[in-house]
Amino acid sequence: MLVVAAALFATQAFAGDPPVVNAPAGTLRGEALEGVNAFRGVPYAQPPVRELRWRPPVPAKRWDGVRDATRFGPACHQPPPRPGSIYAPDEALATSEDCLSLNVWAPADAERAPVFVWIHGGSLVAGSGSEPMYRGEALARQGVVMVTVNYRLGVLGWLAHPQLSAESADGVSGNYGLLDQIEALRWIRNNIAAFGGDPDNVTIAGESAGALSVMYLLAAPPARGLFHRAIAQSAYMISTPHLREAAHGAPAAETTGLELARKLExxxxxxxxxxxxxxxxxxxxxxxxxxxxxxDGEVLPAQLVEVFDRGQQAAVPILAGFNEGEIRSLRFLLPPAPADAAAYEATIRAAYGELADAMLRRYPPANLDEAMLATTRDALYGWTAERLVRSQTALGQPSYLYYFDHGYPAADEAGLHAFHAGEIPYALGTVDSTPPDWPKIPDTDAERRLAAAMQGYWTSFARSGTPVARAAPPWPAYGQARAYMAFDGAPQPGEHLMPGMFELVEAVVCRRRAHGGLPWHWNVGIISPPLPDGAAGCP
Incomplete structure (x- = not known):
């Protein structure tokens, strides 16, 4: 039906004219780029202002006439960027509660092309689908329809509160930003054929909080069937608050909402x-x-680790990985360094008990800075990436692990080798569109080859579920060999990344889960609480 709709609704513009699409949502006039048609600021839900604040998104009404889609919509409300951050945009983002829009880049000749939906990062606090580093011209030229999405952030997107739950037909609150993402996926299902996209071949992808969102979508029953593959770059499977009960060291989400209102008076x-x-x-x-x-038992039925342990997540192929230097640009996640190697070792032994020897072998005190960087990196990102591919492999789904270990002069000189998000401009083809304080990527043949290979892998995975790149080695599925692809100057396949890392972090997480009163994310290494004694079923 949607294929027929594409033929009926798509309007072919004459050469030199702006592209016009008559989608079920309404008629749009976009911008013709080189071989790509761009449509920006397209509303997928009604503005969640005032009386609709902290309510599930309401689908946008079909508009009359021809809507101009040549400009990005405003970003969702967010605090100003941290001063000196390499992630800060070149200019302040225009913000509004009327921010639930998406952007589409489609090959000019697209017909049932794979759809690549990018969910931006920013700790669920900041970011926008309009950021230059996320723009979709490059991937569209690789034959995919790329979509970027805005969703509610911060307190406006995630607040839980007893009075909000009382208003809800399901008796729940919070997760509004996630519900926005699900509504955007529904809009894509209903409209993307008009742009030449295939609604039956949708890949969700994101980095950092965008990858956390990918995991939420994998776990969320309301999102089931709206996507068919997943890419999670630097995801972090941290413990998540429950709606009405304290769990894993966190107060109930409704209690947090009440406490915030008290603080704000x-x-x-x-x-x-x-x-x-x-x-x-x-x-x-x-x-x-x-x-x-x-x-909440509705949108998120359980902790992510529990959903994946039970095999209750969406059964789709996945591509997931992390970066060698994740924490080099996120040093605020690290505690103050201990006085010396002896103090470090004593602290680790006091916290980790029978697992202390394994911790000290994996993260030795010979270089305290590197030990601490690696400890937090693995607890957040390395363990999560491998857990994701293991879980999807167990469901019989093709799963692919990567390790980004690429450095270049400006990044290495700044002490930021393979830093958090450093892979994005390579994978999305936006190496010339990074933020102003981002270490400048050199324009060399080697850098272009690496970017071309990563774009090839990412787009072919979106197309068929198998990552393949021209003039690059085959990427083996994770499987029993625990295969992965390293990106360090050039793609290089390997097996069994960081032997012992996953098992060690999994043992720590398992014991904390069994205890029930401890989170399992960045309270690791020298700031770890005493590790609970071994519990039944834990290594």
Missing amino acids: IRGLPRLRAMDPQALTVQAAMAGYFPLGVV
Whole structure:
């Protein structure tokens, strides 16, 4: 039916004319780029302002006439970027509660092309689908329809509160940003054929909080069937608050909402809804509010680790990985260094007990900085990436692991070898569109070859579920050999990445889960609480 719709609704523009698409959502006029048609700022849901704040998204109504789609829509409300951050954009983002829009880049001759949906990162606090590094011209020229999505951030996107739950037909609150992502995927299912995309071949992809969102979508029953493959770059499978009960060292999400209102000295939902959205966003962040998904039994049925352990996630192929230097650009996640190697060893032994010898072998004190960087990297990103490919492999799905270990002069000189998000411009083909303080990627044949290979792998995975790149080695599935692809100057396949890493982190996580009162994310290494004694079923 949707294939027929594409033929009926798509309007072929004459040479030199802007492209016009008549989709089920309405008629759009976009911009013709070199071989690519771009449509920006397309609403997929109604503005969640005032009376719709903290409610599930409402599908956008079909508009009349021809809608201009040549400009990006505003970003969702977010605090100003951290001063000196390499991730800060070159100019302040225009923000609004009327931010639920998406952007489409399609090959000019697209017909049932694979669809690649990029979910931006930013800790669920910041970011936008309009950021130059996420723009889709390069991947569209590789034959995919690329879509970027805005979703509600911070307190406006993730707040849980008893009064909000009382308003809900399902008796739950929180997860509004995730519901936005699901609504965007519904819009794509219903409309993307008009742009030449195949609604039956959709890949969701993201980095950092975007990859956390990919995992939420894999776990969320309402998202089932809306996508067919997944790419998770630097995902982190951390513990998640429950709606009405304290769990794993975190208070109930509703309790956190009540405490935030107390800190802001605002009583009752009407006053919260009446507050200026940008002021609310900034004040909530300053008060220590940190957004995460909520285990509510409806959108997120259980902790991510539990969903994946039970095999209840979406059974789709996955491509997942992490970077050697994840924490080099995220040093705020590290505690102060110990005085010396002896202090480090004593602290590790006191915290990890019978697992201390394994910790010290894996993260030896000979170089304290590198040991601490690697400990946090593996606990957050390395363990998660391998857990994802192991879980999907267990479901019988083709699964592919990568390790990005690529450095270049500007990054290495800044002490940022293979830093967090450093793979994005290579995979998305945006090496000339990085933020202003990002270490400049040199324009060399070697860099271009690496970028071409990664784009080839990513787009072929979106096309068929198998990553293949021209003039690059075959990428073996993870399988029993625990195969992976390393990106270090050039793609290089290998087996059994970082032997012992996954098993060690899994043992720590298992014991913390069994204890029930401890989170299992960045409270590791020298700031780890005493590790609980071995529990039944834990290594």
